[in-house]
Amino acid sequence: MTKKLFAAVPTIVLGALIAIAPQTFAHACQGHDVPGACHYSQQAATGIGIVILLLGVIALFVEAKVRIGLNIAAALNAILLIAVPTVLIGVCSGAMMHCRAVMLPTLIVLGVLTIVFAGIAVWLDSRPAKRS
Amino acid sequence: MLIDMNKLPFENLKRKPLRTTALLAVVVVLSLALFGGSILATNLNTGMASMERRLGADLMVVPQNTAQKAEALLTDGSPTTFYLTKDVADQISQADGVAQATQQTYISSLAAACCDEKLQIIGYDPATDFVIEPWVAEQFDGTLEDGQMLAGANVNVSADGTIELYGRDWPVVAQLASTGTNLDNSVFINQTTVPAMVEASAKVATQVMPEEYAGKAVSSVLINVAEGYTAETVATNIQNLDASFKDLGFVYPGGITATTRTSLNTLVAYLTLFIAVLWVMGAIVLIAVFSTSANERKREFASLRIMGATRGMLNTIILKESAVIGLTGGVLGVAVASLVIFPFSSLIGRQLQLPYLQAGPLLICGMIVLAVASAVVLSVVGSLLTMWRLGRPEAYLTLREGE
Numbered sequence: 007m008t009k010k011l012f013a014a015v016p017t018i019v020l021g022a023l024i025a026i027a028p029q030t031f032a033h034a035c036q037g038h039d040v041p042g043a044c045h046y047s048q049q050a051a052t053g054i055g056i057v058i059l060l061l062g063v064i065a066l067f068v069e070a071k072v073r074i075g076l077n078i079a080a081a082l083n084a085i086l087l088i089a090v091p092t093v094l095i096g097v098c099s100g101a102m103m104h105c106r107a108v109m110l111p112t113l114i115v116l117g118v119l120t121i122v123f124a125g126i127a128v129w130l131d132s133r134p135a136k137r138s
Numbered sequence: 139m140l141i142d143m144n145k146l147p148f149e150n151l152k153r154k155p156l157r158t159t160a161l162l163a164v165v166v167v168l169s170l171a172l173f174g175g176s177i178l179a180t181n182l183n184t185g186m187a188s189m190e191r192r193l194g195a196d197l198m199v200v201p202q203n204t205a206q207k208a209e210a211l212l213t214d215g216s217p218t219t220f221y222l223t224k225d226v227a228d229q230i231s232q233a234d235g236v237a238q239a240t241q242q243t244y245i246s247s248l249a250a251a252c253c254d255e256k257l258q259i260i261g262y263d264p265a266t267d268f269v270i271e272p273w274v275a276e277q278f279d280g281t282l283e284d285g286q287m288l289a290g291a292n293v294n295v296s297a298d299g300t301i302e303l304y305g306r307d308w309p310v311v312a313q314l315a316s317t318g319t320n321l322d323n324s325v326f327i328n329q330t331t332v333p334a335m336v337e338a339s340a341k342v343a344t345q346v347m348p349e350e351y352a353g354k355a356v357s358s359v360l361i362n363v364a365e366g367y368t369a370e371t372v373a374t375n376i377q378n379l380d381a382s383f384k385d386l387g388f389v390y391p392g393g394i395t396a397t398t399r400t401s402l403n404t405l406v407a408y409l410t411l412f413i414a415v416l417w418v419m420g421a422i423v424l425i426a427v428f429s430t431s432a433n434e435r436k437r438e439f440a441s442l443r444i445m446g447a448t449r450g451m452l453n454t455i456i457l458k459e460s461a462v463i464g465l466t467g468g469v470l471g472v473a474v475a476s477l478v479i480f481p482f483s484s485l486i487g488r489q490l491q492l493p494y495l496q497a498g499p500l501l502i503c504g505m506i507v508l509a510v511a512s513a514v515v516l517s518v519v520g521s522l523l524t525m526w527r528l529g530r531p532e533a534y535l536t537l538r539e540g541e
Contacts, residue, residue: 110481
């Protein structure tokens with residue numbers, strides 16, 4: 007049960023944060039007539055966050071081997087999340103712009119945390135069960 | 139499973155997950171506070187040193203009621219436009235006690251295309267300048283031609299090396315090093331480009347200043363005073379030049395840096411005190427946890443003694459356990475602090491409203507080593523009492539205790 011919770015709860019919480027943060031406190035720059043890179047990064051991050059959240063919810067109802075796969079998928083999604091604002095789409099270049107100062111670091115930190123927790127969950131689930 | 143003396147400390151830690159987690163948590167918090175606090179203090183000091191280097195004038199003369207705007211422009215304010223006329227500026231430059239004088243013009247741009255910030259445009263005179271040139275020289279050794287720009291570190295320069303301002307692309311000849319001050323959000327042009335900028339602004343937006351002033355607008359006269367004069371004396375001399383000069387604004391960059399330095403020193407002092415208190419408390423908690431576990435483990439160690447382990451071996455086990463906790467906790471603390479401090483560096487700088495400049499990689503590596511080493515040393519020191527207590531009684535008596 008502990009392993010299951012550890013494999014699912016952090017993924018659900020982090021997935022929810024990744025989905026919500028870019029739409030709330032870590033939003034893209036506002037007030038532009040034409041949406042820029044930061045806007046598209048924001049939308050992509052929300053999508054990835056929902057996927058991670060769903061992977062966490064599914065992990066609550068499946069056996070250990072499947073959870074390993076789900077957590078590997080969550081970690082890969084987190085890598086994609088980091089790549090979106092840094093490499094694939096990007097953010098505004100002005101260092102003081104909100105999307106660069108807040109959205110980019112928030113997504114990086116949440117992505118790194120997702121990878122770390124998914125890694126620990128994979129390690130826990132791949133250990134042989136204790137014999138009583 | 140066969141466990142030798144090398145693996146025993148690790149097995150001990152694994153078999154007591156709650157105790158290990160509690161000890162780790164304390165060390166993580168201490169290492170996080172030490173590393174995070176040191177990085178913050180160092181970055182603030184680096185920013186302050188950079189600001190002191192950049193505000194290299196003794197006195198700044200600005201138009202009436204604009205002294206506060208000018209101060210904000212030097213520290214953390216938003217872009218602004220203000221000016222007096224060149225003939226007034228020339229008269230100011232002739233005042234008694236002026237050793238060096240140079241004129242600058244400040245224009246605030248509008249936020250242009252997507253993802254562009256409002257910029258501070260600073261027009262300076264390369265022939266007389268003594269404030270910007272020494273800094274510019276680090277990146278650019280040519281002459282700034284008419285229409286060309288130098289960009290501050292935070293300015294968004296497009297891939298083709300231009301900045302779009304007022305519907306026109308301006309070539310950027312160099313991007314300057316970060317200063318941690320508002321100058322990072324500025325672009326620099328020479329004084330003769332100012333009329334062209336005003337003309338461009340008139341075509342796409344509200345004209346930044348009336349056309350007749352474009353060629354003769356000067357926002358500030360920066361002055362270095364001659365030896366034997368103080369900035370205040372020169373300011374009085376300037377006011378005495380003409381009755382209308384009484385209303386001019388005088389900014390003393392030395393005073394600004396002194397005020398900022400005071401706020402910074404207060405912040406760093408509180409930070410140091412906080413970390414020191416946290417470390418003292420942490421050390422007490424560690425010693426308490428280690429000595430409580432020593433009581434619990436008397437029988438365990440007595441059994442080891444009976445199996446032939448020497449006191450030295452027992453001490454090695456305790457030392458290894460505490461060193462592993464110190465090392466792991468130290469590394470985790472540094473990692474968590476890094477995860478917050480480095481990505482959020484610009485936000486921290488903005489929120490602190492103090493000059494904030496990231497320290498160099500070598501210094502950061504040094505601080506990482508220091509934080510981890512301190513965590514290891516503290517854990518080992520915390521376990522010394524345990525070693526001493528376990529070393530005292532005879533094994534047989536300890537094993538028989540409570541019978």
